[in-house]
Amino acid sequence: MLTVNTHKGFTFFKRKVILHELREALRRLAPDIVFLQEVVGEHVLHASRHAHWPETSHYEFLADELWPQYAYGRNAVYTEGHHGNAILSKYPIVSYDNHDVSIEGHEARGMLHCVIDRQGTPLHAVCVHLGLRQRHRSRQLARLCALMHAQPEGEPMLVAGDFNDWRLRADAVMHECGAAEVFSASFGKPARTFPARFPLLRLDRIYVRNIRHWRPLPMAARPWAVLSDHMPIAAEVML
Template sequence: MTTDLRICTWNIHKGFSQFNRRMVIHELRDRLRYLSSDLVFLQEVQGQHHGHALRHADWPIEPQYEFLADEMWPATAYGRNAVYDHGHHGNAILSRHPISQTDNHDMSAHRFEQRGLLHCVIEPVPGRRVHALCVHLGLTARGRAQQYAMLAEHVNSTIPAAEALIVAGDFNDWHNRAEGQWADALGLQEAHSLFHGRPARSYPAAFPLLRLDRIYVRGLDVGEVKLHAGRPWSRISDHAALTARLSLTAS
């Protein structure tokens, strides 16, 4: 028996359009509903911001991840990474399947960038666990090299090799060094690369040039990968959304 698992990863730019011109959290929710993924990996999710709530009359009362999930994704997890006087932001995972375990790990390479690894465990098929890791890596190559080492250590020490694994998010890796530094050693495959030879150009969303956003998998088959760029996606975030259809074979 094979179970399909539709996933999406998207850096949502804290609910604002490129250059912070417009607050677009309501449009963003509509776009996520349109994609109708089973599992959603989000980066730059605003957990709280007192200033935005005062300036925008329709700013959601609840944290962004709860507002976006609403009744479509009953299970949610949020990893608070960057904390400041007026609020905080981080990564989030929305799931149609129950989340049985949630952990958030500090992956900051230096004190100027607060980064985290959100690790959730879901069970889309009875008795089969899928590990979902949502990441947003740093802006410097040296910092990312340290974070790849942290990722490898986390996967090797906490995730059994026989259990399915998805690592998705914004890798900020425009030089495409992830495979050599990390993915190959762990037996991970990048979903878009399986069909097109390289990760997708996902930034900026209006005219994508840089290959920043990725979906890595192990223990799952990749049936389809799509990049959602241009209008209307580029009106919502500076990153394009990336989706994939994965298949999990029940043992």
């Protein structure tokens, strides 16, 4: 599995549409499940200005033929279109629901919850993009824990995405919800992911619950450092 903030399809300073290169990089790795944040569902202005802008939504374009199943949760809506979170899967997505965790008067945020049929085993996948302010993230993490506790006891769960948790508060909260962060469990701290060219901040996470075995996977700087403003992180998991 892999998670990445797609930065709405642009390089760090929005100088170039990078979706084609991102799709090829994802296809080379071919993870079973992909968690996407800031993925564009529609943007009519960019579509008219950029020659290589896809005719479909970005999540459909990235899914292509490799991930036949996908779900999208629209978070931010504006005059030109909308963007949000998406999950791409090689396995059937049985159901999905998008949970609005926006704080009134501030940036739109959401959590996309999918139930995936993993060879007869229900696997819960939650794609997360939390707020920029600590007090907002605290409330959103509480909502995430409530969502996790609402699922059937013992069923495996993956929670991944952009937590914006530069103060490193999320691990303790998620631990109370029965989840472990894959990089923290192996190396003591989450992976450095932002900014992608010279990662300093540990913003992106992969949490697992009721998973038999997992291990973080290393990501090469090339080509990923130029495909977004966040470095992706990946893990191998066994149910």
